[in-house]
Amino acid sequence: MEQRTLGADVRVGAVGLGCAGMSGAYGQRADEQGIATLRSALDAGITFIDTADHYGMGHNETLVGQALRPADRDRAVVSVKFGALFGVDGSVRGVNGRPDAIPTFLGYSLQRLGTDYVDIYRPARLDPAVPIEETVGALAEMVQKGYVRGIGLSEVGAETIRRAHAVHPITDVQVEYSLFSRGAEDEILPTCRELGIGVTAYGVLAQGMLTGTWRQPVGDARHRGHLPRFAAGNIETNLALVERLREIAASRGTTVAQLAIAWVLSRGRAHRDVVALVGASRPHRITDAVDAAGLRLTEDDLDAIEQAVPRGAVAGERYAPALLSLLDSERTGGRR
Numbered sequence: 001m002e003q004r005t006l007g008a009d010v011r012v013g014a015v016g017l018g019c020a021g022m023s024g025a026y027g028q029r030a031d032e033q034g035i036a037t038l039r040s041a042l043d044a045g046i047t048f049i050d051t052a053d054h055y056g057m058g059h060n061e062t063l064v065g066q067a068l069r070p071a072d073r074d075r076a077v078v079s080v081k082f083g084a085l086f087g088v089d090g091s092v093r094g095v096n097g098r099p100d101a102i103p104t105f106l107g108y109s110l111q112r113l114g115t116d117y118v119d120i121y122r123p124a125r126l127d128p129a130v131p132i133e134e135t136v137g138a139l140a141e142m143v144q145k146g147y148v149r150g151i152g153l154s155e156v157g158a159e160t161i162r163r164a165h166a167v168h169p170i171t172d173v174q175v176e177y178s179l180f181s182r183g184a185e186d187e188i189l190p191t192c193r194e195l196g197i198g199v200t201a202y203g204v205l206a207q208g209m210l211t212g213t214w215r216q217p218v219g220d221a222r223h224r225g226h227l228p229r230f231a232a233g234n235i236e237t238n239l240a241l242v243e244r245l246r247e248i249a250a251s252r253g254t255t256v257a258q259l260a261i262a263w264v265l266s267r268g269r270a271h272r273d274v275v276a277l278v279g280a281s282r283p284h285r286i287t288d289a290v291d292a293a294g295l296r297l298t299e300d301d302l303d304a305i306e307q308a309v310p311r312g313a314v315a316g317e318r319y320a321p322a323l324l325s326l327l328d329s330e331r332t333g334g335r336r
């Protein structure tokens with residue numbers, strides 16, 4: 001697989017694997033299937049593995065730990081998000097980026113992952129009550145002690161990226177970036193490129209919308225109604241956009257999902273600094289993702305895609321209000 005470089009020297013496959021879906025992000029947990037997906041990914045050259053301590057409240061890290069064979073550990077780049085707070089009932093309770101909390105978060109994650117270091121450790125969201133310099137300063141101590149190899153950020157705007165990078169080099173910024181979510185193009189991507197920071201784009205399939213799985217807002221799509229873009233009133237517009245992509249995909253002999261992944265990869269091909277994180281919990285998705293990494297979109301393809309799904313054409317915000325309010329990236333960067 002084509003390689004990308006995050007920060008100064010973290011080499012990873014151009015496609016990464018997002019593991020949230022294995023821990024019930026879209027319904028059922030899938031332990032055996034999840035482990036099989038992780039193993040297929042590693043075998044296929046996908047080396048960036050993304051998890052978080054809050055995915056399934058620790059379940060996801062345990063699963064990743066079970067899937068990682070000792071022989072895989074050095075090859076895999078395990079990315080872990082910390083600090084998102086939830087109630088026992090799953091309610092959103094804010095963020096904790098306090099320096100004194102970090103060793104505890106990290107210690108628990110290492111235990112669940114069954115490893116003695118995390119490759120890239122990142123606050124899931126900016127804690128508005130804690131200067132980013134303090135959070136990154138505490139993470140830098142974890143790097144010095146060998147528990148963490150690189151520091152990442154997630155859903156932060158350009159100013160936060162600069163302030164964080166001034167304290168310790170940042171390896172990558174994780175941000176939602178897809179044909180449906182292009183706000184990062186305004187400030188976040190250019191800032192990362194200027195500073196030599198990688199971008200791990202998530203939501204490249206718009207939580208499954210950009211796959212062509214659904215032609216009508218029925219069945220599984222209806223179970224995602226809590227996501228604004230799947231909500232009645234928005235989903236009809238968004239599925240119509242997907243139908244336009246389906247035509248382009250058919251003319252290229254590929255699928256909507258592969259087109260969407262290849263589009264994100266085309267954004268970072270020249271600089272080799274954008275990884276497309278694909279969320280998957282079934283092994284056969286890996287073949288699709290790997291094939292997408294080999295797909296080269298021509299200028300004509302990119303023009304046709306742009307016309308089919310112009311920036312801002314999507315209906316609905318990317319998160320519900322309680323979660324959207326936690327995004328530093330939305331406050332300081334462009335929207336959609």
Ligand SMILES: NC(=O)c1ccc[n+]([C@@H]2O[C@H](COP(=O)([O-])OP(=O)(O)OC[C@H]3O[C@@H](n4cnc5c(N)ncnc54)[C@H](OP(=O)(O)O)[C@@H]3O)[C@@H](O)[C@H]2O)c1
Binds near residue numbers: 205257277278282
């Ligand atoms: N930093 C952050 O704030 C943040 C936020 C959200 C997510 N993330 C990370 O990004 C990852 C992916 O994000 P995401 O789950 O929001 O969205 P996504 O990758 O846009 O979509 C995932 C969905 O697409 C489906 N899918 C994958 N490949 C497919 C294919 N070839 N054909 C049809 N369907 C396919 C998956 O199905 P199956 O599950 O059935 O395989 C899943 O339902 C997460 O797992 C997580 O690691 C980070």
